[in-house]
Amino acid sequence: MPGIQQIAGTAVALERRDVDTDQIIPAAWLKRVQRTGFAPGLFGAWRENPDFVLNRPGAAEAKILVAGDNFGCGSSREHAVWALQDFGFRAVIAPSFADIFRGNAVSSGLVPAEVGEGAVTRLFAALAARPGARVVVDVAQRTVAIPAAGIVEPFALADYARWRLLEGLDDIAVTLRHEEEITAYEARRPQWLPTVTNQLALS
């Protein structure tokens, strides 16, 4: 996964709260065994409405999605992140994210930029006034800016998540640096804890 310093491009404003992952990628798409090819399914049901924001001119080139509170709630499907990326999004800006979605986003290199309620209102207003405006999400600085509107807002992103996004780190490789500690931990686990294969071998 390549590191991400900054994302600059146009944005799509999705003024809804509690956008769940069933909307982001409907269940029928979860039968795929690849990480790619999900773009046609992104917001599949909502895109049947010609007025939906992703059907507007320029949306296909957008790199940033701005949405309401509790974005990505519901199912743990990482396919939601893959679908957003496959469509072209590199960052999602919202006042809050569901925990699993946020983790999935960082794992897959989609920037979850958490801004204040006031900031998201200002971003929506600026994008309504200037739909094609260039938006800059700076991971290093943890800011989102719309230069044409004179907007610069800070966003929250945990230090470790920021580091992983900047460096494009393989999380498993980082963890395996602790191999010895994992092995030591395993040696002191209580004996009564269940083990699937051993129990079945006995029965």
Add this chain to the structure above:
Amino acid sequence: MTGRLFDTVWDRHLVASPEGEPPLLYIDLHLVHEVTSPQAFEGLELAGRRVRRPGLTLATMDHDVPTRDLDQPIADELAAEQIARLRRNCEVHGVRLHALGSIDQGIVHVIGPQLGLSQPGMTIVCGDSHTSTHGAFGALAFGIGTSEVEHVLATQTLRQVKPAAMAVTVDGELAPGLTAKDLVLGIIRTLGPGGGVGSVIEYRGPAVRALSMAGRMTVCNMSIEAGARAGMIAPDETTFAWLEGRRHSPRGRQWEQALDDWRGLVTDDGAAFDREVRVDAAALRPAVTWGTTPAQSVFIDDVIPEPGSFATPAGQQAARRALTYMDLRPGVPIRDVTVDAVFIGSCTNGRLEDLRAAAEVIRGRKVHPGVRALVVPGSARVKADAEAEGLDRFFLDAGFEWRSAGCSMCLGMNGDIIAPGERCASTSNRNFEGRQGPGGRTHLVAPAVAAATAVAGHFTLPGDL
């Protein structure tokens, strides 16, 4: 003493707490299913890694398996390929698989507890948000994404920022006829769909203690519907009695050792939480959702709410959008809303106790003409046990379809769906737009209410029949 159950379980699983990184948490049990694992196994193989602890990993097939004609090849080619892929991955990596057709197959959150694999004080993860179910045993259990599935397969650990601790204390007792489903829908309504984000909820209080293990699983299962990372209930005699003698439960001297340990998994009376919420069980009535998040529910005696009655502009907008999608008008009694379908099943309400509650209502009655009703047991074992009690006959005689185990119409991946515009009374956990099929409308209810609704053709209680 001010210890909390959550901290005890968390601290016990700390493998490493490196400077500047979230701590590494050891995972005692990793449950795997066909939908969120193929890309993880592929990633593992591309990196030349292996499954670190196959013995702590258990796979089953549930999300897109057919629930009828199991003797036939799977008609859905994509589902068939995904299921075959899981079988192949389990064979290559030495992971135990309870495959379709096995008596141990079923919804992953039903079979873990059923086999005695979900025990107090454990950490349990699965690529499924309803993994919170296993918290009913005093385990720390939560859903993860596919990248994390790969991480656990490779390392048997997860890197986790410690969530906040929330207490939901339920005072009083549930009125007769009220169930864990009504309780958890009441809790979610109080918290809102994002009220638990960043938190692990511990459910406490007399009404929680009074719940059976099945009821506790229903409550913990839906923690994610309030946005919570996990839900937990401290283990007690109810838990121990339920676990004793199950296939993977400790035996003999180890059972005694485990019991000694589990009795210490408590939250002290004086413990402080980051947030504390109190719910009065006595104030609850049977719940029915009217909207498109599980937080949008009313009592069965209520009317569809006015969007203007919600406190915030965002809440009002969400209510208006939900009412439009659900094709409902404010002021209409929820009892007057008619349904096209009834679904009894899911990891929320697909256990034997749930089927018994529904069967008791349906016994000797008929499904309303025009209503399509199906029962999908949570596991093959639940199905067999229900049949041993004769429950299948009550359902079949009433006009229900009696299916084989799987997630089925809870998420509509396997072809068990409702048609666009159809309305379903469902014992599942999510009423999101299109959850049970594109354009479908879902109302979440308890099993007995679903059964009564199937008979009446509109939302009603067993006592009204």
